Amino acid sequence: MVSIDEQVEVLMSGVEYGDPEIKENMRRELRERLIDAEREGRPLRVYCGYDPRTADLHLGHTITMRKLRQFQEFGHDVTFLIGTFTSLIGDPSDKEKARDQLTREQVEENARTYAEQAFKILDPNLTRVRRNDEWLAPLDFADIIRLASNFTVQQFLTRDNFAKRIKEERPIYLHEFFYALMQAYDAVAQEADVQVGGQDQLFNIVVAGRKLQQALGQRPQIAIIMGESLPGTDGEIKMSKSLGNHIPLLAEPWDMYGKVMSIPDKAMPIYHKLILGWTPQQLHELEEGLASGALHPNEVKMCLAYEIVSIFHSPEDAEAAQQRWNEVFRSGGLPEDIPEEPIAEEERILDVLRRLNMVSSSGEGKRLMKQSGVRLNEEPVTNPAATVSPDMLPAVLQVGKRKFIRLVPKS
Numbered sequence: 172m173v174s175i176d177e178q179v180e181v182l183m184s185g186v187e188y189g190d191p192e193i194k195e196n197m198r199r200e201l202r203e204r205l206i207d208a209e210r211e212g213r214p215l216r217v218y219c220g221y222d223p224r225t226a227d228l229h230l231g232h233t234i235t236m237r238k239l240r241q242f243q244e245f246g247h248d249v250t251f252l253i254g255t256f257t258s259l260i261g262d263p264s265d266k267e268k269a270r271d272q273l274t275r276e277q278v279e280e281n282a283r284t285y286a287e288q289a290f291k292i293l294d295p296n297l298t299r300v301r302r303n304d305e306w307l308a309p310l311d312f313a314d315i316i317r318l319a320s321n322f323t324v325q326q327f328l329t330r331d332n333f334a335k336r337i338k339e340e341r342p343i344y345l346h347e348f349f350y351a352l353m354q355a356y357d358a359v360a361q362e363a364d365v366q367v368g369g370q371d372q373l374f375n376i377v378v379a380g381r382k383l384q385q386a387l388g389q390r391p392q393i394a395i396i397m398g399e400s401l402p403g404t405d406g407e408i409k410m411s412k413s414l415g416n417h418i419p420l421l422a423e424p425w426d427m428y429g430k431v432m433s434i435p436d437k438a439m440p441i442y443h444k445l446i447l448g449w450t451p452q453q454l455h456e457l458e459e460g461l462a463s464g465a466l467h468p469n470e471v472k473m474c475l476a477y478e479i480v481s482i483f484h485s486p487e488d489a490e491a492a493q494q495r496w497n498e499v500f501r502s503g504g505l506p507e508d509i510p511e512e513p514i515a516e517e518e519r520i521l522d523v524l525r526r527l528n529m530v531s532s533s534g535e536g537k538r539l540m541k542q543s544g545v546r547l548n549e550e551p552v553t554n555p556a557a558t559v560s561p562d563m564l565p566a567v568l569q570v571g572k573r574k575f576i577r578l579v580p581k582s
């Protein structure tokens with residue numbers, strides 16, 4: 172049986188609030204809540220929310236999932252909350268302008284595989300999956316007014332991104348204030364003991380969530396705010412789908428392997444720390460080995476890519492991805508297992524790329540063409556109007572360094 176003090180030590184590891192007093196208060200409250208829950212013979216109610224603004228969760232999301240997993244391993248009641256209602260507005264945290272609003276249909280399509288992706292980290296047998304339209308959609312206008320009366324405009328304007336917009340005379344839309352209100356109500360509806368989130372959720376969880384729970388007669392939740400964010404493939408900025416520097420959990424093994432191989436060397440330690448869970452001693456030895464030359468950065472990165480693909484796919488997939496990487500980048504050849512696609516008539520190459528999901532949009536395809544990132548039989552395709560016809564086949568169509576398709580005439 173793990174003691175309460177041992178639980179507190181593990182569960183508070185890796186957290187950061189920007190204020191030592193808040194951190195100490197959260198530690199104390201967590202310990203008290205664990206004591207009370209044990210006395211009452213119940214687990215803590217813990218959750219983290221994930222808005223389906225896009226169809227992909229990515230490696231950055233797994234930082235909070237791993238903290239949820241720790242709670243699961245201590246026997247607590249963990250909810251993976253899908254923000255099917257909050258995502259209609261979009262979280263303004265750390266955003267310099269209002270997000271585009273999604274339709275319900277877009278949200279539903281994006282949310283379709285969220286639980287499946289989460290189960291790459293969370294135990295499916297111990298995870299409660301809920302959607303916040305369950306309690307937010309039934310609220311009427313009178314309910315919203317009643318909830319909003321617990322906050323002042325000044326409280327919301329203290330948010331850094333809102334203050335920055337005011338200073339730069341950029342608009343703040345009224346609906347953006349409702350996001351924190353809705354997320355706060357998530358905590359109320361679930362009678363949450365604990366909410367896990369990243370640094371961008373500090374206001375939503377610590378200020379809005381706790382305040383609304385108190386106002387409505389509940390004990391305020393403990394905020395577990397993760398201290399570090401995973402940088403994207405650029406090695407600089409927090410991993411984000413909107414910035415295109417993300418590594419999706421649904422990426423094919425070969426693509427995931429290649430994306431990890433593309434991260435700058437300087438980002439390797441934090442990937443080992445946040446994704447592989449390396450200890451400070453292991454990280455120290457890694458950094459010393461890289462600095463002294465005892466470890467070759469490329470070999471270290473290949474091991475990192477192998478481990479990450481093994482976690483989110485399988486060791487067999489990781490082995491195949493590594494073999495393919497060696498074929499393409501070490502021997503200078505093409506991978507052996509290129510899938511084939513029959514072409515029946517002349518077709519614009521840009522349309523082929525979109526149809527086969529080799530690019531996410533026509534705009535991305537045009538940008539890659541401009542950068543010589545699209546090749547047909549190793550020759551750059553730079554004209555968006557370029558076509559391919561059956562009499563030109565077979566031919567290998569390549570996007571970037573990792574995506575290949577062999578076009579063949581339709582029989």
